[in-house]
Amino acid sequence: MSTQGRKGNTRQRIQDVALGLFSEQGYEKTSLREIAEKLEVTKAALYYHFKTKEDIVISLFQDLSRPIDELIVWAEEQPRSLETKREVIRRYSEALRSAGPFFRFLQENQAAVRDLSIGEGFKERMLTLFGLLNEPESELTDQVRCITALFSMHAGMFAMQNVKGDPEEKRKAILEVATELVTAANPPSRRPARPDSAQTASP
Amino acid sequence: MSTQGRKGNTRQRIQDVALGLFSEQGYEKTSLREIAEKLEVTKAALYYHFKTKEDIVISLFQDLSRPIDELIVWAEEQPRSLETKREVIRRYSEALRSAGPFFRFLQENQAAVRDLSIGEGFKERMLTLFGLLNEPESELTDQVRCITALFSMHAGMFAMQNVKGDPEEKRKAILEVATELVTAANPPSRRPARPDSAQTASP
Amino acid sequence: MSTQGRKGNTRQRIQDVALGLFSEQGYEKTSLREIAEKLEVTKAALYYHFKTKEDIVISLFQDLSRPIDELIVWAEEQPRSLETKREVIRRYSEALRSAGPFFRFLQENQAAVRDLSIGEGFKERMLTLFGLLNEPESELTDQVRCITALFSMHAGMFAMQNVKGDPEEKRKAILEVATELVTAANPPSRRPARPDSAQTASP
Amino acid sequence: MSTQGRKGNTRQRIQDVALGLFSEQGYEKTSLREIAEKLEVTKAALYYHFKTKEDIVISLFQDLSRPIDELIVWAEEQPRSLETKREVIRRYSEALRSAGPFFRFLQENQAAVRDLSIGEGFKERMLTLFGLLNEPESELTDQVRCITALFSMHAGMFAMQNVKGDPEEKRKAILEVATELVTAANPPSRRPARPDSAQTASP
């Protein structure tokens, strides 16, 4: 009974352990032997559940990027307003909270993951998100603001580990800054009429 | 002509080729065989110049992080004013421009580099820089702003590869946003009350 | 036929071949490639059975030093008489007969084996054996006699390869000399007085 | 001046350092790089003085086995008496004292040295010495005694490191035992008439 609950959920356990090790040590540095040992099964057992090492990452990606896919789907049927954009940011922040380790893994292993098949998948999703926040003809600085908003949410999570404070508080602070950036990137001039605004004069 | 100028500069050539491959393919995926082949020397020749693979990275780090060390030294003897902070950002942006590929490499291979001896060195430098921009008792959001400013300059460089435009223009845009963030992170209320001045008052 | 009987005994076959090569050519000069080739398996197969090259030696040591361990255990529960000591020598000679090549290997590769983990194990066993033969307060020459008795049994085996004659005869001759040495090292004066016995009379 | 006396004696210094390392760590485990580093010269400098690594050992052998060669020459022109044999043993013991580390090296690296060209040279000298002590038609046990006498002098030196006591005292003890063995190996029955001898009782 020492290893109870070990019935039929091996696949899941592999994913858990693999994600743990991948994000702790990196993808290349984590060997299947290591994963197998930690699970107290043989390497061959992993191959019963996953065709290749890459397959494990793919399965993680599919499972963990679902919230983001849903976010994209949702956003695409909303009006393209500042409000929507802010909501995208908010929801994205929440999605990251649950899929934290996986995104840390992606962030820290970009080079390793680049030519795995999900490399593209990830990049594509990021670009789609970017497209949801950014107006194509916007100024360069505004584009930077949007990208920064997105990235700060990834990076922030672990870049702020040295900063003391409650993780949830930090997340909120990050969210606030990201929201500001997106707001600034979508100046009123571009938004449906706002009579008083200064800052512009575009016809 | 193919092997001209091969005198005494082998060490340098190794560094160049290695940096190229490391940042293209990742640290772990780049083998010494590959580097040697590209240089048309034997693996053993690499070992004449560098004690280990890690040593190559270390040497790159030492060479390329000098501008940043200098920046830190400079900043530490400046008054702790907003102006200084803005200048730090500006100079950092320039430092990154020349050491671009190396910082891309560091960013994309964090997992791989983490337990190389430079892992710590890099983290430390980042924290020092952060300390230069951020006031310790500042609010969480302001801290986030500072971190984001820093990170956006790293990430920006290659996250904006899909955005069209002149690289130098992009760098300026990134710099602008980062400067804004730092400015916002240092609200006037926190700066030594200065009724009349134009930001001076240092004895 | 060439690959018959190759089922489950690979580990054993590795040990056999390795011991053969180690004692023929020396530990350092024997590469895993060589062992693998002789066995017609890949190097990786060796690593399936043994974690390192050293591990092969360790396993040999454990298997082959068992008779000696048993001898030590046995001797320790015997009375500390001359008779026991003679029996120790006799049994040791027999133990060496079966583990001959391995002890030759140890003897001829002392430098190489010194900082392998068994180096200590071997030395320790020798010291224990020495302690079984020698009385701690005995004279220096008697101590030399005991050590010589022990060593002559190791060295003898292969130092006498140039001497013609049946190996078993040689072993008996070596045993005889070693027994003499131990007997001489334990003069009657030191042994618990035995009034009636012969064997005494030394002034 | 810190490295004074470094003029023209490099060859000698190489030999010293090499012998030190060879006998400490073993022949195979000692690399030319190591020797060069300890001498603070380059590997290439070693090659100015010695054609190969083996050449260093050969030169050591030639220098250090001279006393033994002289001993052999001397012995060969003496009468083949017990007295001569005892003197051979005595002189050999003295020769070993000065060439201690080298003989330790030979003893502990037999496997490594076996197919170096000196391997034969050493073996040959040992056989010659053996021939000087042993009578060809003598009994097997007597042959063993002679071999043991010889070996005990080699082995004794470092096998007795754990035994406490003055090294010179130890050497004398070893010498005494070896002399005894040689004496016993040359029983009166074989020696020029000795009327009274008994010494035996074997049926």
Added chain:
DNA sequence: AATGAATGAGTATTCATTCAT
């Protein structure tokens, strides 16, 4: 659902040696 045994291709690293200067 999983294991035991093995492989092929690769890795970083080390070594004795060479040679033009």
Added chain:
DNA sequence: GATGAATGAATACTCATTCAT
């Protein structure tokens, strides 16, 4: 009398993967 730069061949070891059972 020695160095700087390099090489060719080797070494121990690791990894993802396969497959019969």
